Amino acid sequence: MRVTLADDSVLLREGVARILAETGFTVVGQASDGDGLLELVRRDPPDVAVIDLRMPPGFSAEGIDAAVAIREEAPQVGLLLLSQYVEVHHALRLITQFDGGVGYLLKDRVSDLTSFANDVRRIAHGETVIDPELVTRLVRRRRESDPLDDLTARERAVLALMAQGMSNAAVAAELHLSVKTVESHISAIFVKLDLAPDDREHRRVRAVLTFLRA
Structure with missing residues:
Protein backbone atom coordinates (compact mmCIF):
# COMPACT_ATOMS: atom_id res chain seq x y z
CA MET A 1 0.00 0.00 0.00
CA ARG A 2 1.40 3.37 -1.08
CA VAL A 3 1.33 6.50 1.11
CA THR A 4 2.27 10.17 0.63
CA LEU A 5 3.05 12.36 3.66
CA ALA A 6 2.68 16.09 4.29
CA ASP A 7 3.96 17.81 7.44
CA ASP A 8 6.10 20.92 7.91
CA SER A 9 8.06 19.19 10.70
CA VAL A 10 10.84 17.17 9.09
CA LEU A 11 11.37 15.21 12.31
CA LEU A 12 7.72 14.16 12.60
CA ARG A 13 7.45 13.47 8.88
CA GLU A 14 10.47 11.19 8.89
CA GLY A 15 9.19 9.48 12.02
CA VAL A 16 5.82 8.72 10.46
CA ALA A 17 7.56 7.55 7.27
CA ARG A 18 9.68 5.11 9.27
CA ILE A 19 6.66 3.79 11.19
CA LEU A 20 4.74 3.24 7.96
CA ALA A 21 7.69 1.49 6.35
CA GLU A 22 8.07 -0.80 9.37
CA THR A 23 4.39 -1.78 9.17
CA GLY A 24 4.43 -2.70 5.48
CA PHE A 25 3.64 0.54 3.66
CA THR A 26 5.62 2.19 0.86
CA VAL A 27 6.11 5.95 1.30
CA VAL A 28 6.16 7.34 -2.25
CA GLY A 29 6.49 11.05 -1.44
CA GLN A 30 6.90 13.65 1.28
CA ALA A 31 5.95 17.35 1.31
CA SER A 32 6.18 20.21 3.79
CA ASP A 33 3.01 22.06 2.74
CA GLY A 34 -0.28 21.71 0.89
CA ASP A 35 1.01 22.88 -2.48
CA GLY A 36 3.86 20.39 -2.40
CA LEU A 37 1.46 17.62 -1.43
CA LEU A 38 -0.86 18.40 -4.34
CA GLU A 39 2.03 18.25 -6.79
CA LEU A 40 3.07 14.85 -5.46
CA VAL A 41 -0.46 13.46 -5.67
CA ARG A 42 -0.95 14.77 -9.20
CA ARG A 43 2.31 13.20 -10.29
CA ASP A 44 1.83 9.84 -8.59
CA PRO A 45 -1.48 9.29 -6.72
CA PRO A 46 -1.01 7.16 -3.56
CA ASP A 47 -3.52 4.93 -1.83
CA VAL A 48 -3.59 7.27 1.18
CA ALA A 49 -2.33 10.80 1.87
CA VAL A 50 -1.38 11.38 5.53
CA ILE A 51 -1.70 15.12 6.11
CA ASP A 52 -0.88 17.47 8.99
CA LEU A 53 -3.96 19.57 9.77
CA ARG A 54 -1.97 22.78 10.33
CA MET A 55 0.72 23.63 7.77
CA PRO A 56 2.35 26.73 6.26
CA PRO A 57 1.62 29.45 5.50
CA GLY A 58 -1.17 30.11 8.00
CA PHE A 59 -1.03 27.04 10.26
CA SER A 60 -4.84 26.92 10.49
CA ALA A 61 -6.67 24.41 8.26
CA GLU A 62 -4.33 24.05 5.28
CA GLY A 63 -4.40 20.28 5.64
CA ILE A 64 -8.16 20.06 5.14
CA ASP A 65 -7.99 22.52 2.25
CA ALA A 66 -5.40 20.29 0.59
CA ALA A 67 -7.59 17.25 1.31
CA VAL A 68 -10.54 18.95 -0.42
CA ALA A 69 -8.42 19.62 -3.51
CA ILE A 70 -7.15 16.03 -3.57
CA ARG A 71 -10.66 14.59 -3.27
CA GLU A 72 -11.78 16.73 -6.21
CA GLU A 73 -8.85 15.75 -8.43
CA ALA A 74 -8.16 12.19 -7.25
CA PRO A 75 -11.25 10.85 -5.43
CA GLN A 76 -9.71 7.39 -5.07
CA VAL A 77 -7.04 8.66 -2.66
CA GLY A 78 -7.76 8.07 1.05
CA LEU A 79 -7.23 11.08 3.32
CA LEU A 80 -5.92 10.94 6.89
CA LEU A 81 -5.65 14.21 8.82
CA LEU A 82 -3.34 14.32 11.84
CA SER A 83 -3.75 16.96 14.54
CA GLN A 84 -1.96 17.86 17.75
CA TYR A 85 -5.27 18.67 19.47
CA VAL A 86 -8.91 17.62 19.30
CA GLU A 87 -10.71 20.21 17.17
CA VAL A 88 -14.36 19.26 16.91
CA HIS A 89 -15.27 21.63 14.07
CA HIS A 90 -12.57 20.16 11.84
CA ALA A 91 -13.71 16.61 12.59
CA LEU A 92 -17.30 17.55 11.77
CA ARG A 93 -16.17 19.13 8.50
CA LEU A 94 -14.46 15.90 7.50
CA ILE A 95 -17.52 13.79 8.26
CA THR A 96 -19.95 16.09 6.45
CA GLN A 97 -17.79 17.08 3.47
CA PHE A 98 -16.26 13.72 2.56
CA ASP A 99 -18.05 10.50 1.71
CA GLY A 100 -15.81 7.85 3.29
CA GLY A 101 -12.11 7.16 2.89
CA VAL A 102 -11.17 9.82 5.44
CA GLY A 103 -9.82 9.97 8.98
CA TYR A 104 -9.04 12.37 11.82
CA LEU A 105 -6.49 11.20 14.38
CA LEU A 106 -4.44 12.81 17.11
CA LYS A 107 -0.71 12.64 16.51
CA ASP A 108 -0.29 10.69 19.74
CA ARG A 109 -2.13 7.84 18.00
CA VAL A 110 0.88 7.37 15.69
CA SER A 111 2.88 5.91 18.58
CA ASP A 112 0.61 2.84 18.59
CA LEU A 113 2.06 1.23 15.48
CA THR A 114 -0.50 -1.54 15.06
CA SER A 115 -3.55 0.68 15.55
CA PHE A 116 -2.13 3.41 13.33
CA ALA A 117 -1.35 0.97 10.52
CA ASN A 118 -4.84 -0.54 10.80
CA ASP A 119 -6.41 2.92 10.66
CA VAL A 120 -4.48 3.81 7.49
CA ARG A 121 -5.59 0.56 5.85
CA ARG A 122 -9.23 1.15 6.84
CA ILE A 123 -9.14 4.59 5.23
CA ALA A 124 -7.59 3.13 2.08
CA HIS A 125 -10.54 0.74 1.91
CA GLY A 126 -13.07 3.58 2.07
CA GLU A 127 -13.90 3.65 5.78
CA THR A 128 -14.13 6.71 8.05
CA VAL A 129 -11.83 6.75 11.10
CA ILE A 130 -12.34 9.18 14.00
CA ASP A 131 -9.91 9.27 16.93
CA PRO A 132 -11.41 7.55 20.01
CA GLU A 133 -10.17 10.44 22.16
CA LEU A 134 -12.42 12.80 20.23
CA VAL A 135 -15.40 10.54 20.88
CA THR A 136 -14.51 10.21 24.58
CA ARG A 137 -14.18 13.95 25.11
CA LEU A 138 -17.46 14.63 23.39
CA VAL A 139 -19.22 12.10 25.59
CA ARG A 140 -17.95 13.93 28.68
CA ARG A 141 -19.29 17.25 27.44
Whole structure:
Protein backbone atom coordinates (compact mmCIF):
# COMPACT_ATOMS: atom_id res chain seq x y z
CA MET A 1 0.00 0.00 0.00
CA ARG A 2 1.40 3.37 -1.08
CA VAL A 3 1.33 6.50 1.11
CA THR A 4 2.27 10.17 0.63
CA LEU A 5 3.05 12.36 3.66
CA ALA A 6 2.68 16.09 4.29
CA ASP A 7 3.96 17.81 7.44
CA ASP A 8 6.10 20.92 7.91
CA SER A 9 8.06 19.19 10.70
CA VAL A 10 10.84 17.17 9.09
CA LEU A 11 11.37 15.21 12.31
CA LEU A 12 7.72 14.16 12.60
CA ARG A 13 7.45 13.47 8.88
CA GLU A 14 10.47 11.19 8.89
CA GLY A 15 9.19 9.48 12.02
CA VAL A 16 5.82 8.72 10.46
CA ALA A 17 7.56 7.55 7.27
CA ARG A 18 9.68 5.11 9.27
CA ILE A 19 6.66 3.79 11.19
CA LEU A 20 4.74 3.24 7.96
CA ALA A 21 7.69 1.49 6.35
CA GLU A 22 8.07 -0.80 9.37
CA THR A 23 4.39 -1.78 9.17
CA GLY A 24 4.43 -2.70 5.48
CA PHE A 25 3.64 0.54 3.66
CA THR A 26 5.62 2.19 0.86
CA VAL A 27 6.11 5.95 1.30
CA VAL A 28 6.16 7.34 -2.25
CA GLY A 29 6.49 11.05 -1.44
CA GLN A 30 6.90 13.65 1.28
CA ALA A 31 5.95 17.35 1.31
CA SER A 32 6.18 20.21 3.79
CA ASP A 33 3.01 22.06 2.74
CA GLY A 34 -0.28 21.71 0.89
CA ASP A 35 1.01 22.88 -2.48
CA GLY A 36 3.86 20.39 -2.40
CA LEU A 37 1.46 17.62 -1.43
CA LEU A 38 -0.86 18.40 -4.34
CA GLU A 39 2.03 18.25 -6.79
CA LEU A 40 3.07 14.85 -5.46
CA VAL A 41 -0.46 13.46 -5.67
CA ARG A 42 -0.95 14.77 -9.20
CA ARG A 43 2.31 13.20 -10.29
CA ASP A 44 1.83 9.84 -8.59
CA PRO A 45 -1.48 9.29 -6.72
CA PRO A 46 -1.01 7.16 -3.56
CA ASP A 47 -3.52 4.93 -1.83
CA VAL A 48 -3.59 7.27 1.18
CA ALA A 49 -2.33 10.80 1.87
CA VAL A 50 -1.38 11.38 5.53
CA ILE A 51 -1.70 15.12 6.11
CA ASP A 52 -0.88 17.47 8.99
CA LEU A 53 -3.96 19.57 9.77
CA ARG A 54 -1.97 22.78 10.33
CA MET A 55 0.72 23.63 7.77
CA PRO A 56 2.35 26.73 6.26
CA PRO A 57 1.62 29.45 5.50
CA GLY A 58 -1.17 30.11 8.00
CA PHE A 59 -1.03 27.04 10.26
CA SER A 60 -4.84 26.92 10.49
CA ALA A 61 -6.67 24.41 8.26
CA GLU A 62 -4.33 24.05 5.28
CA GLY A 63 -4.40 20.28 5.64
CA ILE A 64 -8.16 20.06 5.14
CA ASP A 65 -7.99 22.52 2.25
CA ALA A 66 -5.40 20.29 0.59
CA ALA A 67 -7.59 17.25 1.31
CA VAL A 68 -10.54 18.95 -0.42
CA ALA A 69 -8.42 19.62 -3.51
CA ILE A 70 -7.15 16.03 -3.57
CA ARG A 71 -10.66 14.59 -3.27
CA GLU A 72 -11.78 16.73 -6.21
CA GLU A 73 -8.85 15.75 -8.43
CA ALA A 74 -8.16 12.19 -7.25
CA PRO A 75 -11.25 10.85 -5.43
CA GLN A 76 -9.71 7.39 -5.07
CA VAL A 77 -7.04 8.66 -2.66
CA GLY A 78 -7.76 8.07 1.05
CA LEU A 79 -7.23 11.08 3.32
CA LEU A 80 -5.92 10.94 6.89
CA LEU A 81 -5.65 14.21 8.82
CA LEU A 82 -3.34 14.32 11.84
CA SER A 83 -3.75 16.96 14.54
CA GLN A 84 -1.96 17.86 17.75
CA TYR A 85 -5.27 18.67 19.47
CA VAL A 86 -8.91 17.62 19.30
CA GLU A 87 -10.71 20.21 17.17
CA VAL A 88 -14.36 19.26 16.91
CA HIS A 89 -15.27 21.63 14.07
CA HIS A 90 -12.57 20.16 11.84
CA ALA A 91 -13.71 16.61 12.59
CA LEU A 92 -17.30 17.55 11.77
CA ARG A 93 -16.17 19.13 8.50
CA LEU A 94 -14.46 15.90 7.50
CA ILE A 95 -17.52 13.79 8.26
CA THR A 96 -19.95 16.09 6.45
CA GLN A 97 -17.79 17.08 3.47
CA PHE A 98 -16.26 13.72 2.56
CA ASP A 99 -18.05 10.50 1.71
CA GLY A 100 -15.81 7.85 3.29
CA GLY A 101 -12.11 7.16 2.89
CA VAL A 102 -11.17 9.82 5.44
CA GLY A 103 -9.82 9.97 8.98
CA TYR A 104 -9.04 12.37 11.82
CA LEU A 105 -6.49 11.20 14.38
CA LEU A 106 -4.44 12.81 17.11
CA LYS A 107 -0.71 12.64 16.51
CA ASP A 108 -0.29 10.69 19.74
CA ARG A 109 -2.13 7.84 18.00
CA VAL A 110 0.88 7.37 15.69
CA SER A 111 2.88 5.91 18.58
CA ASP A 112 0.61 2.84 18.59
CA LEU A 113 2.06 1.23 15.48
CA THR A 114 -0.50 -1.54 15.06
CA SER A 115 -3.55 0.68 15.55
CA PHE A 116 -2.13 3.41 13.33
CA ALA A 117 -1.35 0.97 10.52
CA ASN A 118 -4.84 -0.54 10.80
CA ASP A 119 -6.41 2.92 10.66
CA VAL A 120 -4.48 3.81 7.49
CA ARG A 121 -5.59 0.56 5.85
CA ARG A 122 -9.23 1.15 6.84
CA ILE A 123 -9.14 4.59 5.23
CA ALA A 124 -7.59 3.13 2.08
CA HIS A 125 -10.54 0.74 1.91
CA GLY A 126 -13.07 3.58 2.07
CA GLU A 127 -13.90 3.65 5.78
CA THR A 128 -14.13 6.71 8.05
CA VAL A 129 -11.83 6.75 11.10
CA ILE A 130 -12.34 9.18 14.00
CA ASP A 131 -9.91 9.27 16.93
CA PRO A 132 -11.41 7.55 20.01
CA GLU A 133 -10.17 10.44 22.16
CA LEU A 134 -12.42 12.80 20.23
CA VAL A 135 -15.40 10.54 20.88
CA THR A 136 -14.51 10.21 24.58
CA ARG A 137 -14.18 13.95 25.11
CA LEU A 138 -17.46 14.63 23.39
CA VAL A 139 -19.22 12.10 25.59
CA ARG A 140 -17.95 13.93 28.68
CA ARG A 141 -19.29 17.25 27.44
CA ARG A 142 -22.92 16.26 27.78
CA ARG A 143 -25.46 19.06 27.62
CA GLU A 144 -28.58 19.31 29.75
CA SER A 145 -30.74 19.05 26.65
CA ASP A 146 -28.85 16.05 25.34
CA PRO A 147 -30.60 14.46 22.31
CA LEU A 148 -29.04 11.16 23.37
CA ASP A 149 -30.86 11.01 26.74
CA ASP A 150 -33.42 8.55 25.40
CA LEU A 151 -30.77 6.05 24.30
CA THR A 152 -29.89 3.08 26.48
CA ALA A 153 -26.30 2.55 27.60
CA ARG A 154 -25.92 -0.18 24.97
CA GLU A 155 -27.31 2.05 22.23
CA ARG A 156 -24.90 4.82 23.22
CA ALA A 157 -22.02 2.35 23.06
CA VAL A 158 -23.10 1.26 19.57
CA LEU A 159 -23.38 4.88 18.42
CA ALA A 160 -19.97 5.75 19.88
CA LEU A 161 -18.36 2.97 17.85
CA MET A 162 -20.29 4.05 14.76
CA ALA A 163 -18.78 7.51 15.29
CA GLN A 164 -15.33 5.91 15.06
CA GLY A 165 -16.21 4.71 11.58
CA MET A 166 -16.82 1.06 12.49
CA SER A 167 -19.03 -1.17 10.36
CA ASN A 168 -21.88 -3.16 11.89
CA ALA A 169 -19.70 -6.27 11.90
CA ALA A 170 -16.87 -4.42 13.66
CA VAL A 171 -19.27 -3.00 16.26
CA ALA A 172 -20.66 -6.48 16.87
CA ALA A 173 -17.17 -7.90 17.39
CA GLU A 174 -16.18 -5.05 19.72
CA LEU A 175 -19.28 -5.44 21.92
CA HIS A 176 -19.49 -9.23 21.64
CA LEU A 177 -22.93 -9.07 20.03
CA SER A 178 -24.43 -10.59 16.91
CA VAL A 179 -24.65 -8.41 13.81
CA LYS A 180 -28.45 -8.79 13.92
CA THR A 181 -28.51 -7.41 17.48
CA VAL A 182 -26.36 -4.45 16.43
CA GLU A 183 -28.73 -3.78 13.52
CA SER A 184 -31.66 -3.78 15.99
CA HIS A 185 -29.85 -1.27 18.22
CA ILE A 186 -29.13 0.97 15.22
CA SER A 187 -32.78 0.85 14.15
CA ALA A 188 -33.78 1.89 17.70
CA ILE A 189 -31.23 4.72 17.59
CA PHE A 190 -32.74 6.03 14.35
CA VAL A 191 -36.22 5.98 15.88
CA LYS A 192 -35.19 7.67 19.15
CA LEU A 193 -33.21 10.37 17.33
CA ASP A 194 -36.17 10.93 14.99
CA LEU A 195 -34.15 10.10 11.89
CA ALA A 196 -36.71 9.12 9.29
CA PRO A 197 -35.56 7.52 6.02
CA ASP A 198 -34.46 10.18 3.52
CA ASP A 199 -33.06 9.52 0.06
CA ARG A 200 -31.07 12.76 0.22
CA GLU A 201 -29.24 12.02 3.47
CA HIS A 202 -27.60 8.96 5.03
CA ARG A 203 -29.24 8.19 8.41
CA ARG A 204 -26.06 6.61 9.76
CA VAL A 205 -24.09 9.80 9.07
CA ARG A 206 -26.87 11.92 10.56
CA ALA A 207 -26.87 9.80 13.72
CA VAL A 208 -23.10 10.19 14.08
CA LEU A 209 -23.36 13.95 13.55
CA THR A 210 -26.02 14.13 16.26
CA PHE A 211 -23.70 12.22 18.58
CA LEU A 212 -20.70 14.46 17.88
CA ARG A 213 -22.66 17.68 18.21
CA ALA A 214 -24.25 16.55 21.46
